[in-house]
Amino acid sequence: MYNWRDVDKVTYGYTSEIERKIKPVIITSKELYPFDITLVTSEVRKYLQPTIHVDSNHPKIQELARNLAKDEEDLWKLVVKTALWVRKNVPYDLNTLTAEATQKASWVLENKKGVCDEITALFMALLRANNIPVKFVYGVSYTNNPLVPQNWGPHGWAEVYFPNHGWVPFDPTFDQYGWIDAGHVKLQESDDPEVKSIQVTWRGKDYQVNLGNINYKAHIKQSGNVYNSNVEIKPTVYLTQTGLDSMNLIIVNVKNKNNYYVATNLMLGRVNEFEIIEPRENFVALSPGEETQIYYTIKLKPGLDPKYTYQLPIIIYNEKNETVQTSFTANKQSTKLDYSDINKAKAILNEESIKPLSETIKLNCDAPKIIRKYENPTLTCNVSSDGTYYFENANVCLFQTCKEISFSTNEQTTFPLILKTGKHDLRITFRHEKASKSQTITVEKMDIPELILENIKNPKKVKANELFNLNFEITQKSYAPPKNLSVQIILPKKTQVMTIENFNQKIPLKAEINSDELRSGTNKLYLILEYDETSKKETIIIEKEGYGALEEIFYGIGNFFTSIINAFTEVFS
Incomplete structure (x- = not known):
């Protein structure tokens, strides 16, 4: 209780430190639906009754509830199915906050929108229409939703009664079914969302009291581990x-x-x-x-x-x-x-x-993983079972091509593989009225590797003792990648060799050349690709400004002495 005298405006509140330890409610065995509601206490049965906002007696709510419960014997799965229906069909919409009061469950069903109180009200109404006790829980919760910049705010969720386990939390707004996280702080429970956890009353003489908004400010001091x-x-x-x-x-x-x-x-x-x-x-x-x-x-x-x-x-x-x-x-x-x-x-x-016998079937198909251009191999499929049933007139199909087989323990069939170039997922299916099975294997049909040289860029003229670049690209035109790829750049006085591993589609290359490796005048350079017993050659013309005849004399003398040294090396080795 707060007491004030002679004030025009006052702001008040309180601070608390709350430790939340959450342990999920463990439901280990099936609880049957419907259950005998007369066996539960009167305190629980009061959460079956329609209320102002949980109008479970509305005809449309009762009709939907019957459809959700049809052929369902597992109480837990029916509750989850109901929560999922609400979650999928009623999007969270802050526009309903502008209404003067929380909307009824029947209104939410009709308009397919709402905030947490209204989404929970519809969830509760559908359960009560199916004779399942459920209560409304009011509190505050944490969210990282950008629509709630302060992260904490008022929130509503539900607790559903399970005869053998008691009250189990469900939050259809936050997709938490059978559990809630530690960011949910429970303040009050009731049979209807209209009952709030904070109520303000006052006493005084000759006072007019106008209440402002209730603001929540909260932050996380420490967090623990998330349940796996x-x-x-x-x-x-x-x-x-x-x-x-x-x-x-x-x-x-x-x-x-x-x-x-x-x-x-x-x-x-x-x-x-x-x-x-x-x-x-x-x-x-x-x-x-x-x-x-x-x-x-x-x-x-x-x-x-x-x-x-x-x-x-x-x-x-x-x-x-x-x-x-x-x-x-x-x-x-x-x-x-x-x-x-x-x-x-x-x-x-x-x-x-x-199909009841699918688990007894084993489908084992095999084919070469790599298929060369001129190869046409076969796909071999073995179908086996445990022998307890005779599968008559079953079909084994590779895509649309099917073969009929009959067996009790084992049968083999084959399919020719005529494929286009590329990687293929071969989908094989076994089909019978009692069983089905499928398998996918991957094969790759190759073509003949083909590369091209393109975008060759080089200077037309160079000077003596000048460094220049020869730029070019190698592009793969085939599906199959090359093997043992090398590049030779044959110059008048020298040969450069590049070995390329892990080639993929296209690669730009650059060779640095000294013009002293060229002769004066017009030079022919040869760019040669070698791969898979294949070679391709491009000719490049470069003009060198040099020393003319004198350079050739020195070049000839150099070659003469190089030949003598090589000869002596061979003799003594």
Whole structure:
């Protein structure tokens, strides 16, 4: 209580230091839905009733709640499914703060927007409509959202009742399902968002009191460690190499390695060279030990330079910033995927998880990794099972080419490989009414290496004893890179040799030459490329201003003595 006398304006408040230690509520076993609500206490049952803002008796809310609960027997998964529906369909919108009061859940459902109190109110209404007790929690929370520059502010979230575990926190605004972080400071709980944690009353004679805004100022003094989700995330790509302007499918296998339920939001990182078609993020709710598979569809942006091969990273991360990566490459020679290809790929992958005997099938296909220009090898596929079922009239397909097989333990089939130059992801599928399996192997069809010399730049005339540069570029015109590449620059008096390793597409080179290595007058220089038992030659003409006949005499004498020295060296060696 505060007391003032004879004041026109006063600012008051209090300071507290709060230590928050958060431990997630561990739900290790399935709780059935629906449960017998008569077995819970009257104190819990009061959080089932409709209120002013949680109007769970509204017909549209009840209809949506029934659809969400249809065929769901797992209470935890139904609560998460409800939170995800609200999260995906009701964006956070600060414009609703301009309203005179918090909007009802039915208004939020109708208008598809709201702030934390209103988003939570709709979440609560849908749960209460499905006979699940839920309470509103009011407090302050920390956020790094740029819309909240002071980082701390009032916030509302929910606690849901689980018969065997008690009250479990859920924050659909912050994507925290079954847990909340230590930045949530709880001040009060109620059955409706309208009840606030701070109420002001006053007593006095002949006073008119006008209340100003309540301001929160907070900062973090110390923070601890973030809980590891212990969720295994393994991303792969449908094609490890695609054409330019192609689509691709990102496949992520997710496994809950905990002995309790978890929910996580997996997001695909943005990359300049491609756009994310669908979705930007995937919410995954997993029971103990459960595995699932999620997908992201991407499309390369137009305008990528066909002269280059692009290495494109795939980055998957969650709300705790746990990150995994893979990558794929894109160039003009490789296969292009469109929407129909992506849909077919998803259908086959989904079949594997649905059909009952998919786990019994092993598909092992093999082919040479490198295929030379005039080679036409075969792809060999072995399909095996444990022998408990006879797979009759099954199909093994390489893209659209299919072969029918029947077996109980093992069968082999082959496909001829007639491919264009470039790297190819060969997608092989086994399909039967009881099982499906797919495999991708990568092969590379080579052509004959071809290089060209271009952009040769040299002076037309040089003076005696002058240093000058010979500049040129080597460009790869073929798909196959050269092997054993060397460059010879043959001068009248000397030969320079360059050995080039790890050649890639194009390389600029520069040779420094002393004009004393030329003869006076007109000189022919030869630029020779040698690689893969192939050679290419370019002739360069340079005029040297020199000493004329006298220089040639000295040059001849020098060659004479050099020959004598070389002869003696050979004899004595």
